[in-house]
Amino acid sequence: EVQLVESGGGLVQPGGSLRLSCAASGFTFSTYWMSWVRQAPGKGLEWVANINPDGSEKYYLDSVKGRFTISRDNTKNSLYLQMNSLRIEDTAVYYCAKDGRTWPYWGQGTLVTVSS
Amino acid sequence: EIVMTQSPATLSMSPGERATLSCRASQSVSNNLAWYQQKPGQAPRLLISGASTRANGIPARFSGSGSGTEFTLTISSLQSEDFAVYYCQQYDNWSPFTFGPGTKVVVK
Numbered sequence: 001e002v003q004l005v006e007s008g009g010g011l012v013q014p015g016g017s018l019r020l021s022c023a024a025s026g027f028t029f030s031t032y033w034m035s036w037v038r039q040a041p042g043k044g045l046e047w048v049a050n051i052n053p054d055g056s057e058k059y060y061l062d063s064v065k066g067r068f069t070i071s072r073d074n075t076k077n078s079l080y081l082q083m084n085s086l087r088i089e090d091t092a093v094y095y096c097a098k099d100g101r102t103w104p105y106w107g108q109g110t111l112v113t114v115s116s
Numbered sequence: 117e118i119v120m121t122q123s124p125a126t127l128s129m130s131p132g133e134r135a136t137l138s139c140r141a142s143q144s145v146s147n148n149l150a151w152y153q154q155k156p157g158q159a160p161r162l163l164i165s166g167a168s169t170r171a172n173g174i175p176a177r178f179s180g181s182g183s184g185t186e187f188t189l190t191i192s193s194l195q196s197e198d199f200a201v202y203y204c205q206q207y208d209n210w211s212p213f214t215f216g217p218g219t220k221v222v223v224k
Binding site: 037104 | 203210
């Protein structure tokens with residue numbers, strides 16, 4: 001059974017940093033693209049970033065380029081999202097999702113709140 | 117960026133009725149279109165990819181159609197568990213992938 005478990009969310013001040021993690025199990029993690037998708041409170045879905053199986057290709061939403069970094073550790077079956085220079089508009093539930101373009105499996109999400 | 121629009125924003129239906137949800141892309145996405153269902157407090161659930169291919173375990177009452185810029189999700193006979201928000205998503209343009217604003221299906 002595919003399982004994705006996010007962690008690392010919390011309250012952070014504008015300009016601060018946070019690192020999200022996603023622990024994957026139930027599939028061969030090292031052979032799949034992985035993605036982060038977010039959802040602001042009461043709003044719709046927004047793709048944030050994705051990464052290819054060996055970590056050599058990464059794509060980002062324009063508004064997070066230069067601030068967020070997606071990475072993975074295939075030895076630990078883990079996906080990460082390093083978020084720097086956080087803005088109030090980055091407040092959202094962040095979901096880890098399996099695959100690169102459509103997402104049949106999602107984690108439960110971790111809430112990131114950017115507020116002073 | 118490809119902009120996705122959905123109509124209507126809210127659809128008031130009764131159980132057993134047929135629901136038709138629309139999605140439009142600002143430029144052609146071929147058949148690179150997916151549909152998701154989301155219930156309150158839950159992660160989205162993939163229903164349809166490739167515009168018309170049901171994901172694993174999705175009931176046959178869900179069907180998708182369309183290509184290019186116009187797409188439709190049809191729920192043939194609404195069940196109580198189908199009242200939710202539905203999002204379309206294009207994945208033709210590699211970056212960024214974009215979602216529509218959603219259609220909320222509510223009980224009449």
